[in-house]
Amino acid sequence: MSGDVADGRHPSGVDIDRPSAARVYDALLGGSANFAADRALARQMLTAEPHAGRWAQANRAFLRRAVDFLLDEGVRQFVDLGSGLPTVGNVHEIVHAADPDGRVVYVDIDPVAVAHGQSLLAGDDRAAMVQADIRDVNAILADPATQDLIDPDQPVGVLAVAVLHFVADDPARILAGFRSVAAPGSHLVVSHLTTPDEMSAATVGVVAQYNTRTGTPLTFRSRAQVADLFAGWRLLEPGVVPVDAWWPEPGDLEAPGAHPRVPIWAGVGRLPYTR
Numbered sequence: 001m002s003g004d005v006a007d008g009r010h011p012s013g014v015d016i017d018r019p020s021a022a023r024v025y026d027a028l029l030g031g032s033a034n035f036a037a038d039r040a041l042a043r044q045m046l047t048a049e050p051h052a053g054r055w056a057q058a059n060r061a062f063l064r065r066a067v068d069f070l071l072d073e074g075v076r077q078f079v080d081l082g083s084g085l086p087t088v089g090n091v092h093e094i095v096h097a098a099d100p101d102g103r104v105v106y107v108d109i110d111p112v113a114v115a116h117g118q119s120l121l122a123g124d125d126r127a128a129m130v131q132a133d134i135r136d137v138n139a140i141l142a143d144p145a146t147q148d149l150i151d152p153d154q155p156v157g158v159l160a161v162a163v164l165h166f167v168a169d170d171p172a173r174i175l176a177g178f179r180s181v182a183a184p185g186s187h188l189v190v191s192h193l194t195t196p197d198e199m200s201a202a203t204v205g206v207v208a209q210y211n212t213r214t215g216t217p218l219t220f221r222s223r224a225q226v227a228d229l230f231a232g233w234r235l236l237e238p239g240v241v242p243v244d245a246w247w248p249e250p251g252d253l254e255a256p257g258a259h260p261r262v263p264i265w266a267g268v269g270r271l272p273y274t275r
């Protein structure tokens with residue numbers, strides 16, 4: 001990872017006094033690509049809800065399991081929407097461990113995340129980082145990196161992990177945009193924060209802090225609303241479940257009841273292999 005954040009340098013135009021979604025998440029994961037304001041908010045969140053770091057890790061573990069699953073299904077190219085900062089277990093590292101020729105396009109709106117991603121991926125001709133708003137599907141599809149790396153005739157893994165709760169209006173339109181150009185056998189991976197009635201009072205407080213401070217408010221969606229995001233895709237077993245309950249692996253399992261449930265839904269869908 002470059003030292004842009006650690007050594008105080010950062011892309012111009014970045015307000016380092018205002019926490020950002022990408023960098024607070026990085027701080028919750030124990031990463032180093034964040035500023036004092038991000039760490040301060042992450043600390044406040046952890047004080048109010050000590051499980052918040054575990055949720056970020058559980059979400060990250062789901063992302064890894066889902067990418068492994070897609071690789072087993074033969075998917076070799078991925079578009080990671082709202083990918084965040086490069087951190088441990090990046091998608092391209094998982095993909096390239098399975099197939100050195102696998103392709104990954106990362107997309108994020110955060111200039112610091114993008115600067116880090118571009119620095120990390122410099123010289124890698126099978127992965128790229130694009131700065132874009134995921135609501136602008138056409139811009140992402142037309143980006144030279146997407147055009148270069150993603151073969152429209154081959155199945156693609158569309159990853160929308162912990163990002164659609166930042167989209168207030170019509171996330172289904174975004175997913176329909178990618179679905180309309182995805183080859184048979186493509187997959188959609190989603191994780192999404194649940195509704196306040198499913199959360200503890202402490203968690204609701206943490207989310208309120210986050211909403212006020214970052215300027216990227218969260219939109220909550222119920223399990224049924226998250227399931228609706230798979231319209232046009234065949235939702236695969238076990239359906240939409242808490243993120244830590246999606247095909248957990250032995251290392252990811254915790255004793256039942258040891259902790260409150262992770263308030264994030266997760267699921268994977270597939271387009272039929274033939275049109």
Ligand SMILES: C[S@@+](CC[C@H](N)C(=O)[O-])C[C@H]1O[C@@H](n2cnc3c(N)ncnc32)[C@H](O)[C@@H]1O
Pocket residue numbers: 021022023025059060063081082083084085107108109110113132133134135160161162163166167216
């Ligand atoms: C919680 S992080 C999730 C990172 C990664 N997907 C994961 O699950 O580990 C959410 C990311 O979404 C990005 N994001 C939020 N709204 C976005 C938008 N409209 N377009 C692109 N990226 C967005 C944020 O900058 C942040 O990096």
